[in-house]
Amino acid sequence: MKGLSLDLGLLLDRSRVRTDPEDLLAYTNDATHYFKRSMPEAVVLPATTEEVSRVMKYASQHQIPVTPRGAGSGLSGACTPVHGGIVMDMKRMNQILEIDARNMTATVEAGLVLSRFHRTVEKMGLFYPPDPQSMSVCTLGGNVATRAGGPRGVKYGTTGNYVLGLEIVLPDGTVINSGGKFVKQSVGYDITRLMTGSEGTLGVITRINVRLLALPPEQKTIVVTCESPEQAAEMVSEIIARGTVPSMLEYLSQGAIGIMNNIISPPLAGDSEAYLLIEVDGTRNQVDYDTAVITSLCKEMKPREVRVIEDEREAASYWKARSNLYPLLMTILERVISEDLTVPRSMLPQMVRMVQEVSASTGVGIGLGGHAGDGNIHPAILNFQTSPELDEKSQIAIGELLKKGLELGGTISGEHGIGIHKSEFLAWDLGEAQIELMKRIKQAFDPLNIMNPGKIWPEGGECQC
Amino acid sequence: MLKLADYARVINKCSHCGYCQATCPVYLEDLLESHVARARLNLINAALIEKTIPITPRVKEIISRCLLCTSCTRSCSSQVPCDDIITAARIELSAESGAVDSLKKFVMRKVLNQRGLAGVLSRAGSVAQKLNITSVEMPTLASVTFDRQMSGTVEPRGEKRARVAYFVGCGTNFLFPDTGLAVVKVLAHNGVEVVIPSGIVCCGIPALAEGDLDGAQESVRTNIEILAGLDVEAIVTDCTSCGMAFKTKAAKLYPDNDPLQEKIKLVSEKFWEATDYLNSLGLAIEPGEHPGRYTYHEPCHRGWSMTVDDAPRRLLANIPGADLVEMEEPGRCCGAAGTFYLDHRELAEKIRSHKLNDIQQTGAEKVVTQCPVCRFYLGTQLKDQVVVHPLGLLAGAYGL
Numbered sequence: 135m136k137g138l139s140l141d142l143g144l145l146l147d148r149s150r151v152r153t154d155p156e157d158l159l160a161y162t163n164d165a166t167h168y169f170k171r172s173m174p175e176a177v178v179l180p181a182t183t184e185e186v187s188r189v190m191k192y193a194s195q196h197q198i199p200v201t202p203r204g205a206g207s208g209l210s211g212a213c214t215p216v217h218g219g220i221v222m223d224m225k226r227m228n229q230i231l232e233i234d235a236r237n238m239t240a241t242v243e244a245g246l247v248l249s250r251f252h253r254t255v256e257k258m259g260l261f262y263p264p265d266p267q268s269m270s271v272c273t274l275g276g277n278v279a280t281r282a283g284g285p286r287g288v289k290y291g292t293t294g295n296y297v298l299g300l301e302i303v304l305p306d307g308t309v310i311n312s313g314g315k316f317v318k319q320s321v322g323y324d325i326t327r328l329m330t331g332s333e334g335t336l337g338v339i340t341r342i343n344v345r346l347l348a349l350p351p352e353q354k355t356i357v358v359t360c361e362s363p364e365q366a367a368e369m370v371s372e373i374i375a376r377g378t379v380p381s382m383l384e385y386l387s388q389g390a391i392g393i394m395n396n397i398i399s400p401p402l403a404g405d406s407e408a409y410l411l412i413e414v415d416g417t418r419n420q421v422d423y424d425t426a427v428i429t430s431l432c433k434e435m436k437p438r439e440v441r442v443i444e445d446e447r448e449a450a451s452y453w454k455a456r457s458n459l460y461p462l463l464m465t466i467l468e469r470v471i472s473e474d475l476t477v478p479r480s481m482l483p484q485m486v487r488m489v490q491e492v493s494a495s496t497g498v499g500i501g502l503g504g505h506a507g508d509g510n511i512h513p514a515i516l517n518f519q520t521s522p523e524l525d526e527k528s529q530i531a532i533g534e535l536l537k538k539g540l541e542l543g544g545t546i547s548g549e550h551g552i553g554i555h556k557s558e559f560l561a562w563d564l565g566e567a568q569i570e571l572m573k574r575i576k577q578a579f580d581p582l583n584i585m586n587p588g589k590i591w592p593e594g595g596e597c598q599c
Numbered sequence: 600m601l602k603l604a605d606y607a608r609v610i611n612k613c614s615h616c617g618y619c620q621a622t623c624p625v626y627l628e629d630l631l632e633s634h635v636a637r638a639r640l641n642l643i644n645a646a647l648i649e650k651t652i653p654i655t656p657r658v659k660e661i662i663s664r665c666l667l668c669t670s671c672t673r674s675c676s677s678q679v680p681c682d683d684i685i686t687a688a689r690i691e692l693s694a695e696s697g698a699v700d701s702l703k704k705f706v707m708r709k710v711l712n713q714r715g716l717a718g719v720l721s722r723a724g725s726v727a728q729k730l731n732i733t734s735v736e737m738p739t740l741a742s743v744t745f746d747r748q749m750s751g752t753v754e755p756r757g758e759k760r761a762r763v764a765y766f767v768g769c770g771t772n773f774l775f776p777d778t779g780l781a782v783v784k785v786l787a788h789n790g791v792e793v794v795i796p797s798g799i800v801c802c803g804i805p806a807l808a809e810g811d812l813d814g815a816q817e818s819v820r821t822n823i824e825i826l827a828g829l830d831v832e833a834i835v836t837d838c839t840s841c842g843m844a845f846k847t848k849a850a851k852l853y854p855d856n857d858p859l860q861e862k863i864k865l866v867s868e869k870f871w872e873a874t875d876y877l878n879s880l881g882l883a884i885e886p887g888e889h890p891g892r893y894t895y896h897e898p899c900h901r902g903w904s905m906t907v908d909d910a911p912r913r914l915l916a917n918i919p920g921a922d923l924v925e926m927e928e929p930g931r932c933c934g935a936a937g938t939f940y941l942d943h944r945e946l947a948e949k950i951r952s953h954k955l956n957d958i959q960q961t962g963a964e965k966v967v968t969q970c971p972v973c974r975f976y977l978g979t980q981l982k983d984q985v986v987v988h989p990l991g992l993l994a995g996a997y998g999l
Contacts, residue, residue, distance in 0.1 A: 156657040157631065159645060160638030167615045179630065206632060207617045225630050249621070270621035396676070461676035464614040 138176050138198070142220070145188040150179040150226070161221045164208045165268065165460070168469055168525075169554060174201065174215040181226045183301060183309060183340045190338065191307030193220060193584055200305075201586045202334040204245065204276025207268035209472050210553025212280060212333040216588035222338060224275050230254060231341070238346045239298060239315045244275025244339045261349040263290035266549070267457040275339045281331035283549035285382035285413075285456070288374075288507030290347075292549055294330045301341035302329055305580045315343050328575070333551050334586035336579040350415035353381070354425050355449035357402065358410040358432050359439040363387070363490070363502065366408035367482040369435055370506040373412075374479045378427045381415040383507025384456060389516075390503035393462045397455035399448065406438055410506070411452055459503060463516065471515035471528060475539040476548030479509045488538045489513045498524075498531040510548035537562060557592045601687040601812065601851050603647055610644050610684060613637060614677045622670040624932040624950045633661055636671035636681040643688045654692070662688050664943060666936035666950075667808050668899035669843075683851065689810030736940075738774045738975045745776035746797075753783050753793040760790035761880060764831045766822075766845075766870075768838035769801050770971025778971065781994035782837045782873050788997055789883045793835075796825050802844035803852070804900075808937050812852065819849045820859060826869075827862035834869045835876050837988055839898040839907065839969045840937075845870045846903035872969065874989050875910035882917055886996035890920035893992065894963040896954065896977065897930045898970035911967060911989035918996040926957040935976030947976075955980055967992055 139153040152158065153176045162171035180186045193200045199219030206213055215221055227243035233255060234240065240262070242251060248269040255262050265284035266272055276282070278300070283292030299313030302325070312325035329336060360366040366385055373383065386394070386409045395401035402409070410432075414424035425442055432440045443449045455462070463470045477485045486502065493500040504512025513535055515528045536546045536559050546556055546563045561569060569591055579585070619636040620626055626635035633642070639661060645651050646658045662685060671681040745767055763786065771779045786793050800821050806814035826834055836842045849863045871879070893915070901908040908930065915921055934940060934950030954977065958966055966986045968974055978986040
């Protein structure tokens with residue numbers, strides 16, 4: 135311990151090496167509150183790629199595990215250490231290095247907070263759509279490492295659709311650059327894509343080139359009060375099938391609206407079982423057209439109410455409430471486990487029924503609230519108390535949800551990643567052959583298995599081949 | 600009560616979303632995760648509630664490196680009262696090891712809590728030397744404190760529209776009596792009869808920040824006994840922190856069954872921030888032309904009323920010619936936080952630097968804020984702008 139602290143102090147400024155247990159404790163969890171925590175031996179806060187490289191070289195030489203970390207706002211345990219070692223807190227590397235309006239690209243450091251990036255580019259009339267709901271704190275590096283997404287996924291896709299290039303520090307300290315500012319490339323393997331979603335298991339992402347769009351000048355929010363969850367799900371499928379693409383299309387349960395009313399102003403009548411919260415964006419004409427198409431389409435299905443929210447502040451209160459849904463749930467619950475099972479969108483009605491069945495058969499409360507528009511409706515385990523029995527039942531319910539979601543042609547994670555949370559279910563989704571291939575890739579990048587060991591697959595990332 | 604044991608359940612209401620990283624002024628400077636509410640709560644839970652790790656100097660340092668600005672509490676969607684939990688931790692630490700600086704305790708107990716006593720100024724005047732902090736920025740004490748300039752009942756101008764008590768905080772009394780004079784004059788000018796109760800002491804927030812529960816209780820009891828006995832419709836304060844003390848903290852200092860609770864409820868229900876009160880009452884007289892550009896700094900302790908953060912803007916919009924120029928982040932902390940800036944000088948100065956920069960960007964000639972500590976701490980560094988209380992500005996427009 136002492137040796138590690140002294141050694142690291144030679145590699146970067148002493149104040150940016152922390153080994154006191156009181157500091158290390160802060161790095162034992164992410165945005166989940168239900169995993170067993172284990173302490174790292176040190177936290178480093180590098181300010182440059184050079185420092186990251188020095189630490190990686192040292193860690194390689196001494197075979198010390200390294201866990202890269204953004205804001206610690208993930209929901210899979212991916213950025214928490216499970217085998218001790220060093221946590222690399224990237225938030226000091228938070229500069230916007232370039233916004234190139236002529237090329238519609240930006241180059242940023244990995245620790246940059248997403249909302250700051252949003253504000254900066256939007257002031258210039260530019261747009262970076264990915265919007266994980268933790269955007270007030272989460273970092274671009276963390277977004278890339280987890281292939282994060284948010285409500286805008288329905289129209290704009292997720293982080294993976296915007297990454298053009300990366301600067302990566304490999305486990306032995308070598309710095310490589312993949313991709314660049316160009317919009318296409320056909321040169322060998324696509325390392326940029328491979329790193330995107332790699333959850334810190336292949337290397338440390340230090341710089342990111344992203345693609346930007348022009349900022350849509352207008353938005354409009356529509357709230358639909360549905361007769362039933364089934365109707366809401368059918369409505370989502372119908373909207374997608376008819377070819378109109380909202381910028382956001384969220385499904386919200388009665389319970390979700392009930393607590394969101396802490397923020398929604400004026401509050402929405404919470405007497406229905408299901409709601410849709412929709413945003414359309416674009417030019418004025420486009421927004422008017424899409425609003426008309428969506429409202430008439432929804433009305434055809436005879437929901438209780440379709441309301442276009444004209445007041446901008448009122449509309450903003452809905453989206454603020456939506457982004458705070460996860461912490462809001464804790465005002466009434468003791469434990470929330472947010473899942474991101476994602477199905478083809480035509481399967482949403484079946485998925486809603488399936489979730490209700492799993493809830494009934496396992497006796498575990500499961501809420502629905504999320505990005506229905508992209509098939510990711512976020513079933514969440516809602517526990518009003520905690521007990522070992524309930525934990526066990528919840529785990530069974532999660533297994534059931536994922537298994538049945540796969541049967542509907544879905545995938546076990548749409549945007550949170552695997553981390554430690556879903557590693558035991560990985561084989562169901564990928565199959566053994568694909569996992570073995572991934573492990574060989576891991577071996578090629580990280581032969582010493584020091585990059586975030588213990589993640590994605592249960593065995594700890596060692597190559598079994 | 601502010602006892603940590605009582606928070607054992609609520610502390611687990613933290614979802615760990617980490618959204619407090621977006622608002623904590625300390626975290627935004629330090630960028631170290633142990634310095635943000637999520638981690639502070641985990642640490643307090645481990646060291647002081649579950650006692651799985653020892654109480655080390657580093658534990659105390661992390662608990663002390665908090666402004667109690669309430670940014671985390673105000674933005675917490677899980678509604679965890681982070682600042683109360685940190686205060687309760689300080690109370691527990693101070694009870695165990697006497698963590699409160701004995702000289703600070705002296706100032707609070709003997710000066711702020713007995714302000715009516717003769718010779719108070721000479722005692723207060725020597726505070727700086729006693730604390731050996733003469734080299735840092737210290738507020739200059741007013742030559743004549745507010746309570747020596749005004750007392751008793753001030754008659755309203757014209758028809759009486761209301762009768763209120765004016766609670767004078769220490770900042771106004773000792774540092775900025777001009778604010779107090781402005782509050783009383785503006786209220787009276789608008790038909791309000793103003794009672795200035797004697798025997799009022801500190802609101803208790805400074806003692807609480809030091810974990811000095813006894814001192815805070817002593818303050819609150821003295822004030823509540825006086826205020827509960829007044830025949831007034833409202834109690835008005837010019838200071839957002841004093842308002843917070845009565846509105847949301849006082850009741851937490853005593854057990855639920857304490858006989859004082861009833862009086863605390865009675866008093867806290869009547870409490871109003873001065874600009875908020877005037878907005879609700881409506882101005883009886885139009886202010887005169889008072890040209891100039893001002894910007895508004897929202898004090899941190901504004902979470903006790905839904906309308907208080909916006910109240911000065913709405914009130915001052917009544918002044919013809921006074922133009923509000925919004926600064927970039929009006930709600931961002933200035934770094935002073937009571938005596939925080941004395942104990943964490945470098946950090947407080949870094950936090951202040953953003954605020955100063957935002958103020959400079961506006962090109963305003965005046966900075967308006969309710970909090971006397973913000974006024975002092977910003978004022979020492981602003982050469983081209985004056986810092987005034989919103990009612991100071993309004994009094995000027997009235998020519999009072």
